[in-house]
Amino acid sequence: MIIIGSSSLNIGSKIKDYLKLIKLSLSIMVVFSSVLAYLLVPGIESKYENPLKMTILLAIGGLLVTGSANAINQAVEKNTDAMMKRTSSRPVAAGRMSVTEAWIFAIVAGAVGIFILGYYFNWTSAGLAALSLFLYAFIYTPLKKVNAVAVLVGAFPGALPCLIGWAAGDETLGVGGWVLFGLQFLWQFPHFWAICWIAYKDYSLAGFKLLPSEKGPTKFTALQTIIYSLLLLPMGVVPYLIGMSGTVSLFIVTAANLLMVWQCVRLYREMEVKAARRVMFSSYIYLPIVLFALLGDKL
DSSP, rough: OHHHHHHHHHHHHHHHHHHHHHTHHHHHHHHHHHHHHTTTTTTTGSSSSSSHHHHHHHHHHHHHHHHHHHHHHHHHHHHHHSSSSSTTTSTTTTTTTOOHHHHHHHHHHHHHHHHHHHTTOOHHHHHHHHHHHHHIIIIIIITTTTOTHHHEEEEEEEEHHHHHHHHOTTTTTHHHHHHHHHHHHHHHEEEHHHHHHHTTHHHHTTTTSSSSSTTTOOOOHHHHHHHHHHHHHHHHHHHHHHTSOOOHHHHHHHHHHHHHHHHHHHHHHHHHHHHHHHHHHHHHHHHHHHHHHHHHOOO
């Protein structure tokens, strides 16, 4: 009984480590935007015989590709993660998982995820997923220690899930997919800079250069969050202009955009971590509100 109990404990610990390796909460958020973009494709509900099955397959494929990218990130940043309090408990950084094991998982998960997208949907979505994986793991990840332009580079794989989801339903990549890509692309700047503001000490210790100002959390950095949140306002009107949404969703999306602007303005005025935390939490609820508002109009 003791051996069985010990074995069960080890299996449970290993599962927890793999969930940390793929950054489950982040991966779910990525897959969420991809699935919602897929559901927003015109006529998608009648394209496949079993819509629920296809939605689940898209989620699984996306989760595997995202998990692969996150695993590579942790394998590459093992020493860096070990230096930061918020990441030191990650399995590779803590020594509970070898770099080799993380790489093997990443390769298998990435290959299977891309195959699922290509075989069950189309190779346009699979190709975009492969591009997203490459940009995040091999361009953005090493660039974080070089220059703050890494945030701009990282915004592309960060926004590609919307385009991947849309491509899964419409491989011609209609304008709707690009509109969703644009919204998520702009959203990432205030979202990510708020996180970097909060974790500035940890990031600085690890040598990450992610804020617009080399001096860290400054007025200039706060001003950048305002600029990008303001750009969301006209971008949020585009779905209405192209007939992708109606008046109700236009009102909801505009309200969500104004909330982001206001929180960024408060950050500029207050220049405190608690203000950055408000921007971060506002950004977390922004995407679900916007995507569900657009989907609600379709339904």
